[in-house]
Amino acid sequence: MDAGRADLRMGLDIGSTTIKAVVFDGDPLTGAAIVFEDYRRHHADITGAISTLLADAAEALPGAMVRVSVTGSAGLGTADALNVPFIQEVMAETAAVQHWNPDADVLLELGGEDAKITYLKPVPEQRMNGSCAGGTGAFIDQMATLLHTDAPGLDDLASRATTTHPIASRCGVFAKSDLQPLINEGARHEDLAASVMRAVATQCIAGLACGRPIRGQVIFLGGPLHFMPSLRKAFGDVLAGKVDHFVTPERAQLYVAMGAALKAESAPLSLSHLATRARTARTQSGVSQSMPPLFHDQAELDSFHSRHARTKLPARPLSSARGDLFLGIDAGSTTIKSVLLDDSLTIVASHYASNEGDPVNAAVGILADLYDNLPEGARIARTCTTGYGEGLVKAALGAEDGEVETMAHYRAAE
Known part of the structure; x- marks a missing residue:
């Protein structure tokens, strides 16, 4: 050439x-x-x-x-x-599909943060989600991280699934709320991965087709559908009996x-x-433009540090604690936090770490460590849980109280 x-x-x-x-x-x-x-x-x-x-x-x-x-x-x-x-x-x-796949009736494409359905006949009609990662490639990345893998690993897990569970895919937060209890209950990661794929397919079809039938020859496009056979299978399962056949072009990820x-x-x-x-060149779309600095000079930085240093949470070593102590545990979707206070609201111990996908064992570990280091004359008199895993951790530890996290935020700020 x-x-x-x-x-x-x-x-x-x-x-x-x-x-x-x-x-x-x-x-x-x-x-x-x-x-x-x-x-x-x-x-x-x-x-x-x-x-x-x-x-x-x-x-x-x-x-x-x-x-x-x-x-x-x-x-x-x-x-x-x-x-x-x-x-x-x-x-x-x-234009690409009409040139290379003229017999196609419907396009299904998943991108990083968008999903599209395009009906080509009788006249082109395109439907696309908004700027949201729900049910897209970014959503798949989020769920893969929750299962301690990546997108290819999630696809491999899903290929060995034996069942699926209901998983929301409208939003990553909702999906985590569905996945985390299943993880805690010991559900197979293979089945959870397949459930994520099924949720993505359901979200794309239900959210975009809005009742209009998907029929004829369907073309799969975009990176996620090109690289993940398990995702294509999920779409096939959801559309079973409605579509003549599915086509994944050789370069589906490059079609656009x-x-x-x-x-x-x-x-x-x-x-x-x-x-x-x-x-x-610098792009003008705002995607790559630099933001202004947080602090223009040393004086602004010093002022920031001075302002934020006015309020210090009182703290002292756990070894000096005596009497009744009060434990708060915030069990989030990915991390677990705890604070142990004495009766004067002084912090005597704290903890912040990933829950490694198992908030109950993480909470048990925190409690065991506290008891190992609790000095003579001190006792944990009462425990309150909050956060995403409030009820789960409360039941597991036999904690006396549970509180909605917004109220916990309010009480601490107050």
């Missing part, structure tokens, strides 16, 4: 969590082959990731001149910074970028020049 040809077409898809790039050796409409492709997470550093990706592309295609189009939820600022055309991602995605390349009509630009421009 003559890398210096001016008819190379490049599509960049800048998503909320990943960047995708495709370069065709000519016009995709005429059957041009892909000569460069990439899929990588940008970890919120879009400018840096774009710069690195374009440099890699320039190195792989020395002297290349490309027609470029940018798309994606975070692509508008990048397009402005690089001074190249922008195309709305649904238009890019639809491919559609952008399909629509790339800019003047030919040097790929190495684009890489140089990306190194110096």
Whole structure:
């Protein structure tokens, strides 16, 4: 291939969590082959990731001149910074499917923080969630972390499941509220992983289809559906008997970028020049702009420290404690906190750590450590639990009291 040809077409898809790039050796409409492709997470550093990706592309295609189009939820600022055309991602995605999969009836796409259903017939109609991670790739990442794995690990676990449990996917907080008790009760992680996949599929279909049937040939697109067979199976299970067949294209994770390349009509630009421009440009979308410093000078920082030092919680060593002591345990969804007070409200012991997915054992460990170090003449007279695991920990420890965490916050502030 003559890398210096001016008819190379490049599509960049800048998503909320990943960047995708495709370069065709000519016009995709005429059957041009892909000569460069990439899929990588940008970890919120879009400018840096774009710069690195374009440099890699320039190195792989020395002297290349490309027609470029940018798309994606975070692509508008990048397009402005690089001074190249922008195309709305649904238009890019639809163009790609209509070219490479003309028999498709419905598109199902999951991204990092969005989900889409596009009905292609009789006329295109697209439905998309708002700016929320519920039921998307970011939601899957959150749930994987709760199960002490990553997205590929979650997929592997789900492939070995034997049953599923009801899991909310409207919001990560609600999902954790469903998952954590199941974890505490010893539910198999394989079944919980499959439950997460099923919840994502249910959320996407129920929340976006809103009763409109999904029929015919369904195309799976986007990174999560491309890389996770268990997620595709979950969608298949939810839509069983309603769909003729499912298709996952070879480059499903790159389809939006491919559609952008399909629509790339800019003047030919040097790929190495684009890489140089990306190194110096700042996107204008606000995604990559620097925020002002918290403190403009040392005087402001000193004032902050002085203001916050006015109120100090009184504390003394546990070894000096005597008489009745009062234990508070805050059992959160991921961490557990405890404070032991004497009758003058002085802190004599405190603890803050991850609950490692098992708040009951974490609470038992805190209590055991306190009893091991409790001096003679001191006793824990009363215990109160709060937080997400209030009832669970209260029952496990036989604590006298439980309190809603907002009230616990209020009482402490008061």
